[in-house]
Amino acid sequence: MPRNGKLVRIILVLGAVAVAASFAVTAASAKRSAGSLKGAGSSFVAPLVNAWIAPVNSNLGISMSYNAVGSGGGVSAITNKEVDFGASDAPLSVFSPTCTTCVQIPWALSGTAVLYNLPGAKNLLKISGAVLAKIYLGQIKKWNDPALQKLNKGVNLPSTAITVVHRSDSSGTTFNFTDFLSRVSPAWKSKVGTNTSVAWPAGVGGNKSAGVAGIVHQTPGAIGYADVAYSTIAHLNVFKVQNRAGNYIIPRLKNIKAASALDTHPAKDGSLSIVNPPKNAKYANAYPISTYTYVDVQKSSANAANLKKLINWAVTKGQAFGPKLIFQPLPAAVVAFDKKQIAKVK
């Protein structure tokens, strides 16, 4: 019974998230001890950071803990020095007040997948950024809308109503997704904009990735979004998203890697955007909703030595843990930049 299997899996994942969230709150005020590092933030990068905990302990002798409280929570925790490092999918400049005494280091690379549930339809239907923006603006309401049908020639799309599903909580994934929509749709940019949460013009909200996946899973006709790693766990259908070269791209490692070729030189503040690469043969296979996610640390930190060790390891050896979790290892130029950033921590 595949349907039940899927349900059980979603329930398990949801349960794990709930437990993690409740721990996060209590742990945020826990005490620190020497040789241990505490981090909090992005749930998007949490699977990777959690995979690092054991090897960091055995290789570096540092016991590390991480609470996936969300990007905004991570930024406020590092700003208030409640943790040794914060993790955020959105660059620091998005937040106000933000951490002005922090160093921002891109430390993982992945993407955001667009999910759907359409009974009878195959996986990997095609969608373009412009159509996706119209769907999220509530202007395209049916699956057999000419715009969608045109993208999927040869597929007989039903007249099922589209249910738009978005995050109801603030989230770095929402930042990535709305960043993409703002870049492909002027209407989206002016009416809604880019942020970790926005005034959604249409649809229903789900709490965390698990909530979005849950609603998409049980709603025929639903379209939602989640980070690529989560969408793989949730076993939901994903769209191939059209990039500016005109190709329809699956959210997969090699296509995220192709997008990373766009720019490997972070800005002075450490931010690096590779969303929606321009029309160019070089990015022919680039997945357009690819994103870096950041670790933020205070320039002067009581645990500077251990922090530097940890982040140095994370952006080098730690990257090897990525591919299994659909994180593309960082390009060499970004690693070189990161090492310079890490040197600023004292």
Added chain:
Amino acid sequence: MSTLDTTTDVARRPLSGRRAHLGDLLLQGAAGLAALGAVVLVGLIAYKIVQGAKLSLSTFGLGFITHVGWDPVHLSFGAGSFLFGTAITSIGALILATPLSIGIALFLTELAPGGIRGPVTALVETLAAIPSVVIGLWGILVLGPVLRDHVEPFLHSALGFIPLFGPPNSAGTGIFTAIVILTIMILPIISSISRELFLSVPGELKEGALGLGTTRWEMVRGVVIPYTRGGVAAAVILGLGRALGEAIAVAQVIGAFTGISWNLFNPGNTLASMIALNYQGASSGLELSSLIYLALILLVFSIIVNIVAQLIVRRVAKRQGLAQ
């Protein structure tokens, strides 16, 4: 909830005129401290909330309360849609839960055969022990689809002429789902308090009524309900308090829509769930402060509800001639 006036009670008189025992002193000190602690705590919470909401208070003023909208990109915030959502979900849940809970309590005290009273009571009370996050998950994955596929279409076709029962929502998450979830959550509170109250009705009164030849229903209506009316009203208000403040389960099933929709099947949002969903990730100081402003509104709302509850209980008690 009902506060008996105990100042005339001998035991309540200060220690003068009686020999002061060390135990008495300790008891008075400890109990007094505990009571004081509660008062101080509420005061501190109120102080912190007002302080946190200052930025939003000075930016938006009182217009915030009625403004409908929440836009973190353009920094425009308002509580209107969440106040509406809180009111409609809580009232809806009370309308469903009150008769059901009183029915359960009456069944358990007056009608059920002895053998099943214990197990059913335990099961109803178990409902209260289910963590709200679990109820919320069940709401998304199980209850939502059932409501969407069966209950909502039925209500729409039968009562569609009332704007509240508009076209069903395709996702199964919305105000109606939140109402049903809240109903399940406040049911055990109202029913277990009501059950205790019904049990407290003196047997002679009931036997007397039955002896006069009343039916069981007449006995319930004429003796049990009037005798316990104030307490039951208080129990309902307690349930309302829970419904007003419940955050997580509602956040999971209500669909997080900012705006006012009279169709119960559309998504909405409440004060508590809005705070729970966005507090950790607020991207600006103004948004954070506005979320705390929402908390302030919720606090004031709860205090008003509590005061109203006290008044109701006192009035009912007076009418019964029980007040001293």
